[in-house]
Amino acid sequence: xxxxxxxxxxxxxxxxLIGVAAPAAAEPAVVDPVIVDPVIVDPAVVTITxxxxxxxxxxxxYEPYPGHTFTATGDEEIRISLxxxxxxxxxxxxxxxxxxxxxxxxxxxxxxxxxxxxxxGETADHQVTVVVVQPVVTVTSPEPVSPWYxxxxxxxxxxxxxxxxxxxxxxxxxGSLPPxxxxxxxxxxxxxxxxxxxxxxxxxxxxxxxxQGQQDVTLxxxxxxxxxxxxxxxxxxxxxxxxxxxxxxxxxxxxxxLAAGALPDGLVLDPDGVLSxxxxxxxSFDFTILAxxxxxxxxxxxxxxxxxxxxxxxxxxPTPTEQSTAYPTAPSQSPTPAAAAPxxxxxxxxxxxxxxxxxxxxxxLLGVVAFSIGGIxxxxxxxxxxxxxxx
Numbered sequence: 001x002x003x004x005x006x007x008x009x010x011x012x013x014x015x016x017l018i019g020v021a022a023p024a025a026a027e028p029a030v031v032d033p034v035i036v037d038p039v040i041v042d043p044a045v046v047t048i049t050x051x052x053x054x055x056x057x058x059x060x061x062y063e064p065y066p067g068h069t070f071t072a073t074g075d076e077e078i079r080i081s082l083x084x085x086x087x088x089x090x091x092x093x094x095x096x097x098x099x100x101x102x103x104x105x106x107x108x109x110x111x112x113x114x115x116x117x118x119x120x121g122e123t124a125d126h127q128v129t130v131v132v133v134q135p136v137v138t139v140t141s142p143e144p145v146s147p148w149y150x151x152x153x154x155x156x157x158x159x160x161x162x163x164x165x166x167x168x169x170x171x172x173x174x175g176s177l178p179p180x181x182x183x184x185x186x187x188x189x190x191x192x193x194x195x196x197x198x199x200x201x202x203x204x205x206x207x208x209x210x211x212q213g214q215q216d217v218t219l220x221x222x223x224x225x226x227x228x229x230x231x232x233x234x235x236x237x238x239x240x241x242x243x244x245x246x247x248x249x250x251x252x253x254x255x256x257x258l259a260a261g262a263l264p265d266g267l268v269l270d271p272d273g274v275l276s277x278x279x280x281x282x283x284s285f286d287f288t289i290l291a292x293x294x295x296x297x298x299x300x301x302x303x304x305x306x307x308x309x310x311x312x313x314x315x316x317x318p319t320p321t322e323q324s325t326a327y328p329t330a331p332s333q334s335p336t337p338a339a340a341a342p343x344x345x346x347x348x349x350x351x352x353x354x355x356x357x358x359x360x361x362x363x364x365l366l367g368v369v370a371f372s373i374g375g376i377x378x379x380x381x382x383x384x385x386x387x388x389x390x391x
Contacts, residue, residue: 048074052072054128055070059103061209062102063103065100069098074117074124075120076119088104088109103132104209106211137168140160140162141159151192152294165207165211171204173203173204176201178193181193199221222250224294227248230300233304236267236279238281239311241277243274243275246269258287258289263275266279
């Protein structure tokens with residue numbers, strides 16, 4: 001058996017390797033194609049624009065916000081969001097752009113909302129300011145009773161408050177109450193004042209949320225001294241309605257009454273000082289009015305004249321007991337014109353007046369005068385005749 005030389009084996013292996021590799025090198029390389037997506041460019045530019053007006057401002061804390069909706073244009077769908085600042089506490093902003101709620105803090109709030117469009121993703125920012133003011137808390141009741149009087153029970157008085165949120169509390173902010181009076185947190189003023197003087201103090205009113213207001217009050221405490229302040233009552237007329245009010249001050253709970261004399265028939269005096277009714281008799285009436293307070297009193301002498309009824313028919317002859325009374329002319333009546341003097345009546349052939357109670361005596365005296373004048377004329381005529389004859 002013949003043995004192969006090592007060189008021969010190596011040569012064969014080399015040839016085999018070359019023969020296998022040669023065909024592969026001779027074939028062209030195949031490259032897979034690369035697929036590239038085309039670039040699509042939208043010629044329209046998307047612009048987001050906020051179109052809503054500014055939200056309501058100057059609103060009051062703890063009052064419902066009137067509401068506001070932010071609106072924008074520029075895309076199919078727009079969402080609203082807060083990107084800077086802070087909205088007033090108590091309010092909320094939805095993605096649809098609605099601002100609602102009840103503000104709970106007073107102040108000035110600046111914030112920025114962003115409108116984001118879809119599908120573009122474009123945005124637009126909108127800066128706004130909302131001012132929240134505190135509620136006005138005030139005392140709405142009128143001034144308490146003043147003056148009042150030392151040692152007398154002060155009429156219970158309650159301060160009433162409006163604005164803000166109930167319940168309200170009332171406290172003393174400055175000054176001091178009159179000695180003997182007290183003020184409750186509900187605003188009730190009561191007590192027995194013990195010292196005269198003019199007292200000025202300040203009230204502080206606070207609502208349930210801590211908002212406050214102030215009010216100044218002045219109370220005068222005096223020593224009681226009742227004084228009638230009304231003037232003389234006006235004149236009256238019989239048969240006509242009459243009304244007059246007596247007034248007094250200087251004490252509490254003043255009541256009126258008759259201390260002396262008598263009122264005109266048909267008139268009555270009420271405890272509150274009103275003199276009223278329909279007088280039935282004319283005349284001058286003198287009486288005394290008494291005003292009585294809690295601690296003091298006062299009197300006033302009054303003279304009231306009642307005129308006769310102008311529509312009444314006078315009686316034919318007064319009774320012996322009646323006395324004529326002279327009344328001044330009533331202001332409401334026009335004076336009756338005086339009767340015209342009777343004109344002298346004439347008789348046939350005579351010009352002398354013959355009217356009156358003493359017409360006969362007058363005629364007799366006139367006859368005597370006429371006779372005397374006639375006699376004198378006869379004497380004169382006789383003497384002239386004698387002188388003429390003698391000549």
